[in-house]
Amino acid sequence: MGLSLLWALLQDMVLAAVPALGFAMVFNVPLKVLPYCALLGGVGHGVRFLAIHFGMNIEWASFLAAILIGIIGIRWSRWLLAHPKVFTVAAVIPMFxxxxxxxxxxxxxxxxxxxxxxxxxxxxxxxxxxxxxxxxALSIGLSLPGIWLYRKRPGV
Structure with missing residues (x-):
């Protein structure tokens, strides 16, 4: 991974964290989780950026990033005692x-x-x-981790 790619990735993540933070503030997210919303927005957009850079089309890259946002949001919701949508909705908006x-x-x-x-x-x-x-892709990718991680009984 070249230095220019690393710089472009960092720039993409920081610039995606700004609207994620802004929408989290619009949605009245508690102050203690605002940095996590920004971080998750940056991480999700960074994953999409890397997937596109390595040849994946934008639809599948958005799907992959939304799944990752959903998984991390569920994990953080258990750790920070907040609903997963607190993190995930604001984090996925920069990818619209x-x-x-x-x-x-x-x-x-x-x-x-x-x-x-x-x-x-x-x-x-x-x-x-x-x-x-x-x-x-964003809506399905965001909902799949909840279906996978919260399901108690077998699918068949």
């Missing part, structure tokens, strides 16, 4: 696909203003599906 959703929305507005164009429709559908799959 704002650029893809915004580009899809702008394409829809341009289609309604300029009329149908195959290029605009392609941009709209590509970005809409990308944003939808990322949001789905």
């Amino acid at each position: 696909p704002g650029i893809s959703a915004y580009t899809a929305m702008i394409s829809v507005v341009e289609i309604s203003h300029l009329g149908y164009s195959e290029a605009l429709m392609n941009v709209m559908m590509t970005n809409f599906l990308k944003a939808s799959f990322i949001v789905g």
